[in-house]
Amino acid sequence: MDSAMRRTGGSLADQALAAAAPRAEEPASKVEQGPATPGLTQRLLAMMPWASTNDPIMNVIRTHRQIHSDADVTVIRRAYETAERMHRGQMRKSGDPYITHPVEVTEILADLGMDTVTLVAALLHDTVEDTSYTLQALESDFGPEVALIVDGLTKFDKLFFGDAAEAETIRKLMISAGRDVRVLIIKMADRVHNMRTLDARSPASQKRIAIATRDVLVPLCDRLGIQLLKRELEDCVLKAITPSGYAMVADYLRHREGWESYLEQVITAFTHELKTGKIESKVQSRPRHLYSIWKDTVAGRYPEPHDLPRVVITVNGDDMDCYAALGAIHGRWRPVPGRFKDFIASPKNNLYRSLHTTVIGPGDRSVEVLIRTAEMHRAAEYGIAANFRYPDLGSGFGPAARAEQLDWLQRVLDWESAAAEPGQFLASLRCDLSESQIIVFTSTGRPVLLPSEATPVDLAYTLSADVGHRCIGARLNGRLVPLTSTLDDGDSVEIITRPGQKDEFDYDEKAAPPGPSEEWLDIVKTSHARLHIGRWFDKYKEPAVTIANKVRLGRVAIGLALRQHGRGLASDLPLVRLAPQLGYPDLETLLVAVADHKVAAATVVDRLIAAVDHSPQ
Numbered sequence: 280m281d282s283a284m285r286r287t288g289g290s291l292a293d294q295a296l297a298a299a300a301p302r303a304e305e306p307a308s309k310v311e312q313g314p315a316t317p318g319l320t321q322r323l324l325a326m327m328p329w330a331s332t333n334d335p336i337m338n339v340i341r342t343h344r345q346i347h348s349d350a351d352v353t354v355i356r357r358a359y360e361t362a363e364r365m366h367r368g369q370m371r372k373s374g375d376p377y378i379t380h381p382v383e384v385t386e387i388l389a390d391l392g393m394d395t396v397t398l399v400a401a402l403l404h405d406t407v408e409d410t411s412y413t414l415q416a417l418e419s420d421f422g423p424e425v426a427l428i429v430d431g432l433t434k435f436d437k438l439f440f441g442d443a444a445e446a447e448t449i450r451k452l453m454i455s456a457g458r459d460v461r462v463l464i465i466k467m468a469d470r471v472h473n474m475r476t477l478d479a480r481s482p483a484s485q486k487r488i489a490i491a492t493r494d495v496l497v498p499l500c501d502r503l504g505i506q507l508l509k510r511e512l513e514d515c516v517l518k519a520i521t522p523s524g525y526a527m528v529a530d531y532l533r534h535r536e537g538w539e540s541y542l543e544q545v546i547t548a549f550t551h552e553l554k555t556g557k558i559e560s561k562v563q564s565r566p567r568h569l570y571s572i573w574k575d576t577v578a579g580r581y582p583e584p585h586d587l588p589r590v591v592i593t594v595n596g597d598d599m600d601c602y603a604a605l606g607a608i609h610g611r612w613r614p615v616p617g618r619f620k621d622f623i624a625s626p627k628n629n630l631y632r633s634l635h636t637t638v639i640g641p642g643d644r645s646v647e648v649l650i651r652t653a654e655m656h657r658a659a660e661y662g663i664a665a666n667f668r669y670p671d672l673g674s675g676f677g678p679a680a681r682a683e684q685l686d687w688l689q690r691v692l693d694w695e696s697a698a699a700e701p702g703q704f705l706a707s708l709r710c711d712l713s714e715s716q717i718i719v720f721t722s723t724g725r726p727v728l729l730p731s732e733a734t735p736v737d738l739a740y741t742l743s744a745d746v747g748h749r750c751i752g753a754r755l756n757g758r759l760v761p762l763t764s765t766l767d768d769g770d771s772v773e774i775i776t777r778p779g780q781k782d783e784f785d786y787d788e789k790a791a792p793p794g795p796s797e798e799w800l801d802i803v804k805t806s807h808a809r810l811h812i813g814r815w816f817d818k819y820k821e822p823a824v825t826i827a828n829k830v831r832l833g834r835v836a837i838g839l840a841l842r843q844h845g846r847g848l849a850s851d852l853p854l855v856r857l858a859p860q861l862g863y864p865d866l867e868t869l870l871v872a873v874a875d876h877k878v879a880a881a882t883v884v885d886r887l888i889a890a891v892d893h894s895p896q
Contacts, residue, residue: 335359335363335378335382336355336356336359336382336385338386338389339355339359339382339385339386339389339398340352340355340356342386342389342390343355343389343395343398346389346392346668347392347394347395350394350395351395352395354395354399354421355395355398355399355402357420357421358398358399358402358403358421359382359402361402361403361406361412361420362378362381362402362403362405362406363378365406365410365411365412366378366381366405366406366409366410369409369410371476371479372476372479372480373476373478373479374479375476377405377409380405380472380473381401381402381403381404381405382402383472383475384401384404384465384468384469384471384472385398385401385402385468387468387471387472387508388401388464388465388468390507391464391468391505391507391508391661391664391667391668392661392664392665392667392668392669393461393464393664393667393668394461394667394670396424396425396428396461397428397461397464397465397667399421399425400425400428400429400432400461400465401465401468401469403417403421403425403429404428404429404432404465404469406429407429407430407433408432408433408434413856413859414426414429414430414433414855414856414859414865415855415856415859417429418852418856423850423852424459426852426855427455427458427459427852428455428459428461428462428465430455430855430865430866431451431452431454431455431456431458431459431462432452432455432462432465432466432469433865434448447826447827447867449495449708450827451867452466453688453708456688457688457689460503460663460685460688461667463499463503464503464505464663464664466496467496467499467500467503467505467508467512468508470492470496470512471508471511471512471515473488474488474489474492474511474512474515474516474519475511475515477489477515477519485519486519486520488519489515489516489519489520490520492512492515492516493513493516493520494709495708495709495712496512497509497512497513497516498709498712499712500512501629501712502628502629502687502688502712503629503662503663503664504629504630504631504658504659504661504662504663505661505662505663505664506659506660506662507660507661510568510570510571511568513568513569513570513571514568514569514570516570517569517570517573521573524573524577525569525573527573527584528569528572528573528576528584529569531572531583531584531586532569532572538588541588541641541642541644542564542588542590544641544642545562545588545590545640545641545646546562546563546564546590548640548641549562549590549592549608549648550562552607552608552611553592553604553607553608555607556603556604556606556607558594558596558600558603558604558607559594559595559596559600560592560593560594560595560600560604561592561593561595562590562591562592563590563591563593564588564589564590565589565590565591565647565649566589567586567589572584572585572586587637587645587646587647588640588644588645588646588647589646589647589648589649590646590647590648590649591648591649591650591651591656592604592608592648592649592650592651593651593652593653593656594650594651594652594653595653596652597652598623598652600652601623601633601634601650601651601652601655602634604634604650605634605636605650608636608638608648608650609636609638612638612639612640612646613638613639614636614637614638615636615637615638615639615645618635618636618637619634619635619636619637620634620635620636621634622634622635623651623655625718627716628687628716628728629662630658631658631659632651632655632658632659633649633650633651633655633659634648634649634650634651635647635648635649636648636650654672657669657672663685708806716728716729716730716731717729717730717731717733717766717767717768717769717770718768718769719733719738719766719768719769719770719771719772720769720770720771720772721738721742721771721772721773721774721783722754722771722772722773722774722783723783727741727742729741729766729804729805730804730805731804732765732766732804733765733766733803733804733805734762734763734764734765734766734802734803734804735750735753735755735760735762735764735766735772735774736750736762736795736799736802736803736808737766737803737804737805737807737808738753738766738772738774739753739774739783739808740803740805740807740808740811740812741805741807741808742774742783742784744811745786745792746774746776746783746784746786747795747808747811747812748792748793748794748795748811748815749776749777749786749792749793750762750774750775750776750795751775751776751777751793752775753772753773753774753775754772754773754775755770755771755772756770756771757771762799762802763802794815795811795812795815795816797812797816799812800812800813826867826871828874829870829871829874829875830867830870830871830874832870832873832874833869833870833871833872833873833874833880834870836873836874836880837854837870837873837880837883837884839880840880840881840883840884841884841887843884844884844888846884846888851866853887853890853891854866854869854883854887856890857869857883857886857887857890860886860890861878861883861886869883
């Protein structure tokens, strides 16, 4: 989609109808031009972005100011000037100047309501990777916070890392996101824009990029809870992988009749019923995006696109008002059996909260109904980005809520070090990001969240590695079952670790655990179980020397060399700045070179100490 169309507004689903999909080629050329200080004209434009309709950064600044009225937009303009100069002469595969990509990415993030630091990092996110602009220069110009985000987004160099570069890049992205989740949010916006311009790529590239987006980035976007971006990514993936399905649904949406008038009838009827019940609320239509319609059509084996009218009720109150609204709707219109879901009492794995039901509405037609509070609605649309868009809205978007939202990311980081091979890490990540999940209960009554089709072995290793290694059987809802059995939502599961036990933790700690079966690797669904089983058998094998291992070895070697000088590092930034000076594109490549003895740790430390001691105070 071109810039003009993007700026006309409209929903992301509407934009997906007009265009689709991913990543442009590497820049055609690189230029050696540094940042420039904006002059008077640029500073005036930063304060008055409406002064010029030809200002490429005007929409970003205007949108950002509408959401964050006290933002310092001069640094955004300065970042644009730097990015424009560094990317000047570079072209995308679509034929557009390369600078259009970071600007469009930044517009997406401004629409989400992200903070100024995020927008600056987005404008500069490709400069270190694709131009002569160094991370050290970027840090000097825009500060360490922006530098660390950009470094987290910089891909591994294929020249140095070969086929493992892509997997290691994703591993690096996840580790960087653990330090600052804005790295992952920018990556999502970057992929959205690349998906919009996917038509510029060859058919083979389109399919490869779309599959990678479907398998990793869409689930990541879902875990962040940013539905605005997830919907567009899914539509673009559908267009690239199943163009016939995309065309069928798009044609259906263009030609369906009477849809809007019926929704107006539903909204009027629902609004009247809620007012009668003295429930303050707002009823709005909630159109579904193309992929969602296509998925339900395929799952139900319908000959034509299957799409129920859907509305969202936003109550002006708390959780109890949601249940009151549900009672009012069910009291007037008959609910469809099996179609009620309570995501308020049991939130989704991305903390999405709403009541879902389907009723036989006006005209005896089925209508999907979502019921939520205003805070739930904001969280449903913006996910983790709501913390940045609404920084002053209290506990719902505070540090505690943000930590809970990112609990899954901490689990990823906990087992990341156990995944020796990049391919193993990617497979485990895909498993952990499984969208469909169930809740089962242990013999002690503890609820445990697992991916769908999980087994008792998955539950055992989720409880602890020791319980998993000692698992010899299981009882499912009171009866003995094979360990290969599939668990369902609400099951009661008892893990048997020894005869006559009291609960799953009742075992003899002094007795050696029997250990897992190698066949368990073929049945488990959780990354946690797979990694612990793999580590059990890896004890008897020669450890693999992977890039990740070499990075750790290089870091240890440099740490030991620093200790000999009585020194230490508070952060990676001094090493990040040193890497290009020693001829390496980034820190990880330098650490691999140290592990491979291509450069001595002592040499690196000597250069590091000299740089630190002679830097201006």
